[in-house]
Structures are given as structure tokens and as C-alpha cells.
Amino acid sequence: MEYFLQQLINGLTLGSIYGLIAIGYTMVYGIIGMINFAHGDIFMVGAFVSLIVFLILLSIGVTFIPLALLIVLVVAMVVTSAYGWTVERLAYRPLRSSFRLAPLITAIGMSIFLENYVQVVQGARVKTLQPVITGGYTIMEGNGFTVQLSNIQIIIMILTVALMGIFSWIIAKTPLGRAQRACEQDRLMAGLLGVNVDRTISLTFVIGAALAAVAGLMFLLYYGVIDFYIGFVAGIKAFTAAVLGGIGSLPGAMLGGLIIGLIETFWSAYFTIEYKDVAAFSMLAIVLIFMPSGLLGKPEVEKV
Amino acid sequence: MTGTNAKKGRFAAALKEAAMAALLAAVLASFLLGVRTIPAEGGLSFYYRPMWFAVAVAGVFFGRLFLRLIWWRGDRTTPKLYDKFTSSLGGITEGWGKYLGPVVIIGAFLLPFVASRYVIDTSILILTYILLGWGLNVVVGLAGLLDLGYVAFYAVGAYAYALLGTHFGLSFWVVLPLAGILAATWGMILGFPVLRLRGDYLAIVTLAFGEIIRIILLNWYKVTNGPDGISGIPRPTFFGLQFKRFGEHTFHQFFGIPYSPMHRLIFMFYIILLLALLTSYVTNRLRRLPVGRAWEAMREDEIACRALGINTTNTKLTAFAIGAFFGGLGGSFFATRQGFISPESFTFIESAIILAIVVLGGMGSQIGVAIAAIVMIGGFEVFREAAQYRMLIFGLLMVVIMVWKPRGLVSGRMPTIFLGKERKSVSGDLVKEGEG
Numbered sequence: 001m002e003y004f005l006q007q008l009i010n011g012l013t014l015g016s017i018y019g020l021i022a023i024g025y026t027m028v029y030g031i032i033g034m035i036n037f038a039h040g041d042i043f044m045v046g047a048f049v050s051l052i053v054f055l056i057l058l059s060i061g062v063t064f065i066p067l068a069l070l071i072v073l074v075v076a077m078v079v080t081s082a083y084g085w086t087v088e089r090l091a092y093r094p095l096r097s098s099f100r101l102a103p104l105i106t107a108i109g110m111s112i113f114l115e116n117y118v119q120v121v122q123g124a125r126v127k128t129l130q131p132v133i134t135g136g137y138t139i140m141e142g143n144g145f146t147v148q149l150s151n152i153q154i155i156i157m158i159l160t161v162a163l164m165g166i167f168s169w170i171i172a173k174t175p176l177g178r179a180q181r182a183c184e185q186d187r188l189m190a191g192l193l194g195v196n197v198d199r200t201i202s203l204t205f206v207i208g209a210a211l212a213a214v215a216g217l218m219f220l221l222y223y224g225v226i227d228f229y230i231g232f233v234a235g236i237k238a239f240t241a242a243v244l245g246g247i248g249s250l251p252g253a254m255l256g257g258l259i260i261g262l263i264e265t266f267w268s269a270y271f272t273i274e275y276k277d278v279a280a281f282s283m284l285a286i287v288l289i290f291m292p293s294g295l296l297g298k299p300e301v302e303k304v
Numbered sequence: 305m306t307g308t309n310a311k312k313g314r315f316a317a318a319l320k321e322a323a324m325a326a327l328l329a330a331v332l333a334s335f336l337l338g339v340r341t342i343p344a345e346g347g348l349s350f351y352y353r354p355m356w357f358a359v360a361v362a363g364v365f366f367g368r369l370f371l372r373l374i375w376w377r378g379d380r381t382t383p384k385l386y387d388k389f390t391s392s393l394g395g396i397t398e399g400w401g402k403y404l405g406p407v408v409i410i411g412a413f414l415l416p417f418v419a420s421r422y423v424i425d426t427s428i429l430i431l432t433y434i435l436l437g438w439g440l441n442v443v444v445g446l447a448g449l450l451d452l453g454y455v456a457f458y459a460v461g462a463y464a465y466a467l468l469g470t471h472f473g474l475s476f477w478v479v480l481p482l483a484g485i486l487a488a489t490w491g492m493i494l495g496f497p498v499l500r501l502r503g504d505y506l507a508i509v510t511l512a513f514g515e516i517i518r519i520i521l522l523n524w525y526k527v528t529n530g531p532d533g534i535s536g537i538p539r540p541t542f543f544g545l546q547f548k549r550f551g552e553h554t555f556h557q558f559f560g561i562p563y564s565p566m567h568r569l570i571f572m573f574y575i576i577l578l579l580a581l582l583t584s585y586v587t588n589r590l591r592r593l594p595v596g597r598a599w600e601a602m603r604e605d606e607i608a609c610r611a612l613g614i615n616t617t618n619t620k621l622t623a624f625a626i627g628a629f630f631g632g633l634g635g636s637f638f639a640t641r642q643g644f645i646s647p648e649s650f651t652f653i654e655s656a657i658i659l660a661i662v663v664l665g666g667m668g669s670q671i672g673v674a675i676a677a678i679v680m681i682g683g684f685e686v687f688r689e690a691a692q693y694r695m696l697i698f699g700l701l702m703v704v705i706m707v708w709k710p711r712g713l714v715s716g717r718m719p720t721i722f723l724g725k726e727r728k729s730v731s732g733d734l735v736k737e738g739e740g
Binding site: 049091275278288 | 328331332334335336337339340341342343348349350356450452497498500501504505507508509511512513515516519520522523652653656659660663692693695696698699700701702703706707710
């Protein structure tokens, strides 16, 4: 029981991170119907930028951790958003009217580029960061096993819920969100009615990248180890989460993220840790085959 | 007077644009390029790298200025000469192009007599990728199904030979067809559940399958020996004759010639050349059969296909299986050439390289795929020193070529069926790609 509860907490934390990345996939898929294959690597860039900014802050004497983390968060979001915007501008926008698989192929190219770019400029070795946020609470004790809820886990979950709230509000209430939903339904018509389609799509990428940056920072703080390759696997899992929740649906992405996080954690805890990725990938295949519209998605109607 | 004003205006606009681009580059480069993290005692340390940062920003500024003022001047698009060249490649059976194929093949057969060891070695590598490219071309180019896990079938073929060859002592020539059939079976097993999916979903699921197979190879110690791989894979024999310096039944003894390590290399070269030609021949034949026509019809419009009574599931499955079959052949050859395989050779990046060869070469065009393989793998070899940078450039090239020529380098498309006597190649730009 105690072990189960601990795994539940760990799974929810991991799921929060996947959920934040999944939002980027789901929004982009909703609006232009493409899989932004490079999104996982945007998350990786976010983690690296967070790490570097944090190191700089420490070296110039900003040692008050909450302030430092706030600055890291803002700077990482801005820089990573710039990456998201640039990727869209260079690799996807020129191919918007091309055939469907063309942007997917440039996305793969971009993903390879970003991975190797970070490898070249920052080196291939893993980067480790000492635990920044320590401490936590003991929730339960029994059978010689203590259930811990660490501070970092609390922060990750609260931050995720807060961001979810903010972005749901943006999509539901603001002009940007309205434009986004309009583009999702019919890009041509939205354009005719005066919505700046290119700008809306760009902003979608920017928002997705900003959330990925937050996820990157969380990943860095939670695990303390990053390398240039983390984006690939995390990206596929987050995409699985987006599909599981129903692609195009924001709450769905979050829900999917949590489920994938839980599956992965429980699989590692009760079965074999080596095959945890197999569990997540099989989940992807199973979901796509048996319920391609996901848990909260709308079934897609094929138009001729 | 207005002329100079317009010129000035253009220059000012270009300058502004370049400044914006440089600003963006400054944001992008700020932390990743401008700071380098290094492992240090008790965590990480870093140093500033202002030169890299400055070079990147300046490079973007002047690059943008150059593009704006010189390259994108007027409405000049791609050079005319290039289009002519590629359209003649697309319609290879017209005019002088008719002789190009045979000439290249004869040239390839004569190559070992003139080339050095290094050239033959590289040619073997290139031919392996041509074989894989042609195999994947069946799936991606003809049937229009994006397969991101092609390397899984390559792995199945390689491990099939490695395991059967080392444990049961089966010869390469026995295992070769077996490996192909095994890979094709895997293609059908994996393909069957997922082929109802739409294009990009299919792509991701095949990617997931590719990764699953790699993870299994990595962790199934008992059979695959995990990350340590399998070594001592037997080499192929020439009608039972071995390519060894000593021992019974050796090639040089039988023919009464002095031993040379080149013999085996040349033999390998001919094996892969014949395998590649076989792939090409079979594919070209299949294209003229109903199943091949169904592939191409499905690529163009899946819904219309279904309306016409074509069983799209079976059609996709055959494309998948045949593509996988050639992948298996390639894998077996890879295993016997290397003598050692490990899961590291079958990562996603391998799939991406093969896919890039197919897509950038022009989907469906065999000549294009061959050219792309030569350029890409040859390029990798040339830049072997700069191993770190070549994948960087590879990713960038994938984007640039795709944006510049979304149909691939050789985008002309020869219809397999036509009215009357006239047979024209269709420019790729005129063909609307199916959604599948």
C-alpha cells in the first residue's frame, strides 16, 4: 500500500511533465494537423537553457533560490519560445500548402538538427545539477517504508495545474484563443474573416514551446540529469499522451500525460524497468488502433 | 532618380530585416552558443564563449542581407538548367537517357577492376543504402505510406543471419532468403494492426515499433547478447569456397591465384550490387502488376481506391511486406559484411537516413534514390573527420532540400500506364500527393 502510494505520487509528477509537453503537440496538431516531431527537442532545449541560466545566476551571486528559479523560468520560456517560433518559420511555414507528409519530414530534419546542435555546442556528456530544491514531507510510514512527498514534486504539480488553468483560460476567453479555435475549424475561412492565420499559428508554436520550456526546467530540477537525447523519448511519450487524451484537446493532453506517467512508473515499479519504454510505445500503438480519437477527443470525420 | 530611391528603399528594408534576423539569432544563441557548460568537481562549471556568439549573430545578419539583396533578387527561382537535368532523369527512358541506366550498371560491374580498396569499401556501403532506399521506396514512394521504423526490418534480417549463422552454422546463401521472408513476416505482423491508420499516425506507430524492436534486442540477453552484440558472424562463401588465407577449400587455392584480401571485398561488392539490382528489377516488375498499380493509385487517392473496390488493407500489407523483405536482405548482408552487429546499428537515426534518401531523392524515383544515396553516404564518408557536424548538416539539409524542392531532387514521375504511343514524364509539381 505504502509502496503503491509512493509510486502514485511519482507517477503523477512524471505525468505532469509529460502533460505539459503534450499540450504543445496537441495544440499544433489541432491547428495545422501536423505532428511537430521537433517538439521533444524543443523541450530538451528548454532544459539546457534552464540549466545554463541557473548556473549563470548562481555564479553572479543570485543565491536566493526562489528568485533564481523565477528568473530561470521566465528566461527559459522566452528563449525556448524563440526556438519554437524559428522552427515553425523556417521548416513548417514554407510547406504549409504542400502535401501532408512534407512538414513531417522537415520536422524530423529539425529534430535531428536540434539534437546535434546541442550536442555540438554543449558536448555529448550528461549534465548533472545538484539538487536545488530539497526537503519534503513524510505522509505515511509503515512496514518499514516511508511515503515521501518532496517539495519539488509539490512545486511541479502546483505549477502544472496553474499553467493548465492559465492556458485553458487563454484558449477559452482571449482573442488569441478565439482566433486559434477559428483556425482549427477552418483556416481559409478564418483568414477571410480577418484572422491573421500565420500569426496565430506562430503564437501556437510559441505557447507550446514556452510550456515545453517549463517542462524542461521541471525535468532538470526533478531528475538533475540531462543530455541532448532526452527530447526524443520524452517527445514520443508526450505525443502518446496527446493521442491518448484525444489530439486537439487541452484537458485531454493533461489527462493523457498523467496516465502515461502512471503507466510508466507502475511498470517500472512492478515489472521490469528495462521495458518501461516498450510499455509506453505499445500503449501508443494500442490507443491509435483501438481508439484513434482518444479519451476526450472528437472522432475525426473523413471528408472527401 | 526614382530608380536610386527604390534601390535605397530596398536596401533599407533589407538592412532592417537582417537586423531583426540578427536579433532573433542573438536570442537563440545567447545561452546555448554563448555559454559552454563543462563538468567540474561537485557538479557543473561553465565559461563564456563570446566569439561563437558573435560569429553566429554576424553570420545570420550578413547571410540574411546576402539572401535579400542578391539571391532572392527579382523572381528568380531555381536555375533552369537544374530543372532540365532532373526532368530528363525522371523520364529516363526518353532519348539519350535510355542508355544511361545500362551504362551506369556496366560501370558498376567494372568498378572493382579499377578502384582502390577504399573506393570499393565505400561503394559497398553506398550500395547497401541504395538497396535499403529502394526497399523503402516501395513503401514510401510507391504506396505512399510513411514508415519511420524501417530499420526494424533491417535489424530483423541482420539478427536472423547472425543467430542462424553462429548457432546453427547455416550458410549465408541459405539464410538470405529466410531473413527476407522473416522480415516480411514481421512486416505483416506489425503492419496488420496499424495499416488502418492515417499517414502521420502510421508514421509515429512505425517509429514506436522500430524502437520496441531495438529495446527488445538491447535487453533480451539470452538470445541477442544485449548491448554487447553478436560477433564472429560467418562470412559468405563462393560456392562453398572460403575467402581465407589458410585452410581447406579456399578461393585462391581453387583458382590457383595468390591470396589477396581484396578478393573477399570484391566478392562482397558483387553480392550487394546483385542484391540491389534484384530489388530494382523486382520493384519495376511489380509496378506493372495489378498490385503495383494499386500501390500507386492508393498513394494518389486512397478514398477513390476504396470506391473502385481495391482492398486497401491488402494493398498496404503487400507494400509493407515487400519493403520489409528487401530490408531483411539488406540486414543479412550488413551482418555478414561487418561480422559483428549490436543494437546500436539499428537506431532511429538509421531509419531517418534511409527515409531521407528516399524522400530527398524524389519519392518513387529509383534513379533519384540512387543519386541521393551516393550523395548522402558519399558525403558522410568525405566528412568522416567531422563526425559531430555531419549529422548536424544532415538534419539541416533535410529541411533545406524539403523546403526548396518538396518533391525531392528528381521529381519527375513516369506514369506506368498511358494513352496512345506518347509517353511523357509528369513533373512532380503537377501531381497532387494523396493524403495517405
